[in-house]
Amino acid sequence: MFKKILLFSTILSTIGISNISIVNAKENQSTIVNDCSINFNSEWSKAKKEGYTKEQFNNIMSIPKQPIINSHNLMEKREMLSPQQSSVLNTAKKYLGVPYVWGGTSPSGFDCSGLVQYVYKEAINLSLPRVTTEQEKCGKDVSLNNLKVGDLLFWGDKNNTYHVAIYVGNGQYIHAPQPGETVKYGEIKYWKPDFARRVLPESSLSPIRCDNFMTIISNNTDCYTDKTLTKVKQSSKNLYQKTLHATNYIINNDGKKYYELYNNKKEFQGYLCESALKISDYGSAGSFISDDYYIKIHPKGNNAKIWKDLELKNSIGTAQDHVNEIYHVKGHYNNFNGYTYLSLYDSNDKWFGYVNRLDCLEVSSVLNDHHSYKKYGTIINTGFNIYKDTMLKKAISSTNKYLNKTVYIRGYYDAYDNHRYMSIFEEDKSDLDDGLKWIGYVDSDALKLSDLEGDSKEGVPFKQKPNTLVSVQKDNIAIWKDLNFTQQLGVIEKNHWYEIKNKYHHFNNDWYASIYDVNRQNGERTFIGYANMDALKIEEYNFGEYHPLKKMVIVAKKDTKYGLYTHQSLSADCMINNSLNMAGNTYYAQGYYDRIPTEDNKKGGRFYSIRESKDGKWLGYMRSTAFEPIK
Structure with missing residues (x-):
């Protein structure tokens, strides 16, 4: 009777009658015929594609709907x-x-x-x-x-x-x-x-077959001798991070899985709880374990390989070809075969390959042999770390703190990354031995070395803008022959003006300048020595950038207000001529400056730098409006 009801319900569903409840009172069973939204032909097409027979399909479509079970x-x-x-x-x-x-x-x-x-x-x-x-x-x-x-x-x-x-x-x-x-x-x-x-085992302790390589991730979990989990065989500390083979597992009464583990020699290692291990990332090759240290290639034999893959099928060379080269170890894999393979990176942080740990030696320094140097240099670049350790891991400062500082370089090292690292010192007057205090190791690219040989402590020159004038702010300022202060040449007086070409950040941490006396009549400069910048004030004349001109011009104005000056200060004591005396003469204008007027000096505008001829003597500066081009 029930089968007839099912057949009838299927027919009703096919012709579009839905949600009819048919009750077999005798058997007290109930079914609800399928929703008419189900397209019989469409469903048969899907079922047939998946391999169902027509008989299976009809039976599945005839499964009775049961009352909703709340x-x-x-x-x-x-x-x-x-x-x-x-x-x-x-x-x-x-x-x-x-x-x-x-x-x-x-x-x-x-x-x-x-x-x-x-x-x-x-x-x-x-x-x-x-x-x-x-x-x-x-x-x-x-x-x-x-x-x-x-x-x-x-x-x-x-x-x-x-x-x-x-x-x-x-x-x-x-x-x-x-x-x-x-x-x-x-x-x-x-x-x-x-x-x-x-299909389930009769006993909860019946082994369930598996075939997984597992990495041990706990170092303080007990491994048991048998399925009863009552006797400890060893601690997982002995197996920590190793790769073992799990052939079976059991589910204990606490609901946890315990895996039956073996090493590559098929020696039983114990039953270990699932919380103490994980399925290996790369099967028998093991899981990646992060590292951060350096090694030197030191192969044990002639056949030591560098591997491209963790399956150890594709070699990319032999370790013998890279003996004593230093590489960065970023991680390793404990292979099921019992060996550990290091993942190596070269000095450009490019992956190099996998190498057996037995063919490597850990190094305590990435700096090679020390080379004596004993020269001075100046830190001219920011963004470089300064290290205290020879592994170059502990950056204690950066060159930002020491920018423009002159340091003593006692020696240098050529590092694994093909950079040279300098061992630098600063002055420490409290040190009674050599008056030096060690700063650390820094990349040589952060420094510019002094051009002078020997014990010159002046550092590198910082070139100043042309015609930079300074005024002396104090009396009796010493002028020195050199910046080792071997001879005092005299003093310069307060309120006197001089020109400077270079500044130096001395090893003693003071700034000094190379001083020139300027002949205001002919513009000639005479070097007179070095003076401490603490006593000098740089005078700004706002002459702007120099622009090449390179053309012949003629003085067209006849007026004393168009002066010829030997210095950009345009002061009266450096005016040596004027356009009234020079009218009608031709000169070579080699370039010009656009001067910005100041409150102290209103002489703004464009000024030509002129010579007697293209290769002739330089004469000075004159306002461009005094000239006309030669046609």
């Missing part, structure tokens, strides 16, 4: 479950509500056998076949009167089943019914299976 209808009181049963039950419940999809095998959509296969693999790592006709052959037959949580329920004749569900106790099961529905609960009293199979 949470308060569920009988949650179940027999004491093993860890494996609990894992299957909880995993199956996690996918309630996932839509039915023909051939579906993932949480985006399941069919009945796809759900079963996925749940058992995730829950207890048990690999079941894909389809019901193969799944029904797994495990052993079990009476429908003696079902346990985790048993598989099948509908259809043996070798020709069309539906499978997971028994969850209390006469209930979880399954993926048919198109238009989702993974849900069902009850045997509404739709009884034809037979059942038990």
